[in-house]
Amino acid sequence: MEKDTETIIGPSVKVEGDFHGEGSIVVEGQVTGTLKTNQDLKIGANAKIKADLEAENIYISGEVVGDLYVKGKTELKSTAKVTGNIKTKIISIEAGASLNGNCVCDQNGTMELKEDTQKPKSRSGKNDKSDIL
Amino acid sequence: MYYYLYDSFLSDKKYAQTIAKIENRLIDLGINGKVEKMSVLKSIREVVDDNIRSGADTIIAVGSDKTFSKVFPAVANQNGVTFGYIPVENSTIAKMLGIPVAEKACDVLSARIIERIDIGKVNDQYFFSTLEVPEASNISLECNGGHFNISSISKSDHIQICNLSYAPIDTERRKNVCNPKDGYLEAVFTPKEKGAFGKDKLATKKQSVFPIRKMKIVSDEIVSLVADGETIVKTPATVEVLSKKLSIIVGKERKF
Numbered sequence: 001m002e003k004d005t006e007t008i009i010g011p012s013v014k015v016e017g018d019f020h021g022e023g024s025i026v027v028e029g030q031v032t033g034t035l036k037t038n039q040d041l042k043i044g045a046n047a048k049i050k051a052d053l054e055a056e057n058i059y060i061s062g063e064v065v066g067d068l069y070v071k072g073k074t075e076l077k078s079t080a081k082v083t084g085n086i087k088t089k090i091i092s093i094e095a096g097a098s099l100n101g102n103c104v105c106d107q108n109g110t111m112e113l114k115e116d117t118q119k120p121k122s123r124s125g126k127n128d129k130s131d132i133l
Numbered sequence: 134m135y136y137y138l139y140d141s142f143l144s145d146k147k148y149a150q151t152i153a154k155i156e157n158r159l160i161d162l163g164i165n166g167k168v169e170k171m172s173v174l175k176s177i178r179e180v181v182d183d184n185i186r187s188g189a190d191t192i193i194a195v196g197s198d199k200t201f202s203k204v205f206p207a208v209a210n211q212n213g214v215t216f217g218y219i220p221v222e223n224s225t226i227a228k229m230l231g232i233p234v235a236e237k238a239c240d241v242l243s244a245r246i247i248e249r250i251d252i253g254k255v256n257d258q259y260f261f262s263t264l265e266v267p268e269a270s271n272i273s274l275e276c277n278g279g280h281f282n283i284s285s286i287s288k289s290d291h292i293q294i295c296n297l298s299y300a301p302i303d304t305e306r307r308k309n310v311c312n313p314k315d316g317y318l319e320a321v322f323t324p325k326e327k328g329a330f331g332k333d334k335l336a337t338k339k340q341s342v343f344p345i346r347k348m349k350i351v352s353d354e355i356v357s358l359v360a361d362g363e364t365i366v367k368t369p370a371t372v373e374v375l376s377k378k379l380s381i382i383v384g385k386e387r388k389f
Contacts, residue, residue: 010341012290012324017281021344029341033281 140196231384
């Protein structure tokens with residue numbers, strides 16, 4: 001996939017299953033399962049996610065129920081509501097955001113993870129393939 | 134060797150002058166070749182195959198966008214053959230390809246800027262631009278071998294599978310949408326909203342765009358999908374991109 005290829009999950013759309021992309025992803029709709037990309041993931045204020053997330057950087061303004069595994073930066077905006085564990089390198093939480101779960105910030109990349117904050121597994125129970133769309 | 138395939142509607146007298154100008158310009162440029170007129174009695178695929186066997190390496194469709202859609206699948210099936218297009222009237226496909234109308238298109242053919250572009254395949258039919266999915270409940274796209282599926286929440290989104298789209302797509306967020314050289318088809322979901330006088334209009338700002346290589350369109354009831362505004366395919370349908378399948382002559386003003 002080309003670098004500028006972007007997936008947009010708009011407010012009128014629902015995605016169910018293991019969604020793996022290589023470009024950046026913008027979510028404003030509903031996602032259930034797992035959502036994985038090697039670039040940025042932006043979750044809009046009206047998005048409803050029941051999925052484990054994995055990305056280079058994640059910017060959250062909406063609702064997420066699931067674990068987050070972030071290689072770079074995690075940003076929780078004031079409207080963000082996260083229920084789940086976060087493993088990230090850098091985290092930024094705005095006043096008003098809510099986080100219910102454990103958070104591990106591993107800035108040196110040397111910190112051992114607890115089992116419950118390790119890389120998320122597929123919620124849908126299907127094989128975790130790294131194929132792109 | 135050039136081979137020109139004229140659509141049957143060009144037999145109408147009103148096109149005689151345009152055709153004469155095109156043929157004169159082709160002779161001036163030294164790219165004239167064998168000419169054949171399409172008819173219901175001849176299969177386009179057979180005619181194209183015969184001429185390729187006889188040494189034609191460039192097949193030119195002369196006519197309208199419908200002519201283009203009818204001829205390109207026969208050329209895409211062949212290796213080492215280039216496809217060209219001379220529109221005789223205003224044409225959306227020609228605009229996307231940067232080809233001017235009538236005799237001016239001959240100069241583009243002569244310049245021979247060739248691009249290898251993707252085409253879409255739905256079941257065993259090729260499509261060049263868009264596959265339209267009519268509004269119907271319980272349509273979903275199964276992608277990545279069924280690992281995930283995409284559906285409309287309201288069940289009323291306008292769904293298109295695009296290779297090269299003329300439909301309005303939110304280009305502020307996504308530049309170069311539907312690039313026919315990226316190796317992907319774009320599944321585009323556009324919700325409807327109430328516009329002036331209560332009429333439905335497409336909310337392009339709320340579009341969803343999924344770059345996908347292969348998917349299966351499934352529905353509870355059989356639905357007719359329309360490829361390039363012409364070919365009809367029933368669900369369930371497997372849709373995939375054939376990367377760089379077609380060699381085509383384009384102009385400098387092309388949109389991709």
